[in-house]
Amino acid sequence: MLDRLEMFIAVANERHFGRAAESLGITQPTLSHGIKQLEEQLGVQLVFRASRFGSLTPEGQSALVWARRIVGDVRQLKEEMRTARHGLAGRVRIAVVPTALTWASKLATAFSAAHPKVEFTILSRNSSDILSMLENLEIDAGISYIDNEPLGRVTTEPLYEEAYMLVCAEGSPFADRKTVRWEELDGTRLCLLTPDMQNRRIINENFAARKSTPVAAIESNSTVVLTASVMTGAWMTVLPRDLANFLAVGKPLRTIPLDGQVKRHRVGLIAPYREPHTPVLHALFDEARRVAIVER
Incomplete structure (x- = not known):
């Protein structure tokens, strides 16, 4: 049954039979047959489907909790036995x-x-x-x-x-500063992480506490994009200290501590x-x- 539970978890994760089969390295007919066998073993329908995946049935939602628990326990058992031996x-x-x-x-x-x-x-x-x-x-x-x-x-x-740093080009007006206040960045041209990132939400909280509104004309989920944008001299960004210092090494950039952080997360x-x-x-x-x- 374990392999069928893993098939079921994959279908629930991917919400698509084709992608689930691909993630497991099996064919879609093999996956569909495995799910059908699992439903027969449990005596309930787990998935609403016609020609494609629809959603999990209420019984499927309950079964998913058990499937994750069982598969997780079996994986742990295998690892503990492997560790004892090797x-x-x-x-x-x-x-x-x-x-x-x-x-x-x-x-x-x-x-x-x-x-x-x-x-x-x-x-x-x-x-x-x-x-x-x-x-x-x-x-x-x-x-x-x-x-x-x-x-x-x-x-x-x-x-x-986390402590935050302003990252700017060497030619920036802020480049020679020892510290910068959050409110001094109000209205400046910033590139920041996308709003779905918790880091961005924390940065927004710091600006809001200073009654400032950052103008993020460039948003990206990649810190490489942010760093490359800052290197043009047209933008600045705000990053955690360790990452900022790492990304600035060997580049014509400056990292300056931001003063007055609301809270260190x-x-x-x-x-x-x-x-x-x-x-x-x-x-x-x-x-x-x-x-x-x-x-x-």
């Missing part, structure tokens, strides 16, 4: 808010040094996507904001507190709440704690 090994899938990607690299590098048999897949996603991917078993952990918006039932380990490692965690996740949380202490 030590920590396998691949950890982590989704990270774009502004914390440098920290994902720090954590993965430190962990790999201690556990060389563990490999990483690191994806850039916004905070809401990370929570959905955790729920859908598409990732093992995330790095996101842990104190700004509801997270649900997760385990967290703080990594750092914490960013950390998150994973679905489970006692105990898998051996790899348990070790990853321990490593996150060590990395955070070292970086302070």
Whole structure:
């Protein structure tokens, strides 16, 4: 039944039989047959469908909760048995808010040094996507904001507190300043992350607290686009300190602390709440704690 539960989860995640089959590396007829067999085993209809996926039935919604729990438990069992035999090994899938990607690299590098048999897949996603991917078993952990918006039932380990910097070209009027106040950016030409990013919402809160309205003529979900735009000299941006300093290295850019931040939000490692965690996740949380202490 396990393979059929995984098929069902894939269909629920993708909401499309073709994409679900592709994600599992099987044919669509095989997937459809597996879902039909699962429905027969459970004695209920799980999916409304005609020629294509419609939606989950009420029974399907309930079954999805159980399917995720069962598949998650079986994966944990397999990992614990593998660890008992071979030590920590396998691949950890982590989704990270774009502004914390440098920290994902720090954590993965430190962990790999201690556990060389563990490999990483690191994806850039916004905070809401990370929570959905955790729920859908598409990732093992995330790095996101842990104190700004509801997270649900997760385990967290703080990594750092975000402080913001103005990033501008060397020729900017702000380039030689030691600090800049948020309200001084009112009406300036800014390029910022897109509104679906929690980082952007936090930046907007800081401007609103100073009764300022940023003019974001360029919006992007890529910090590379923001940095390239600033390098033209026509724009400035606001980024967290660590990322700003990383992106400015070797470039004709300046990073200046923004004075008067409303609140410092914490960013950390998150994973679905489970006692105990898998051996790899348990070790990853321990490593996150060590990395955070070292970086302070």
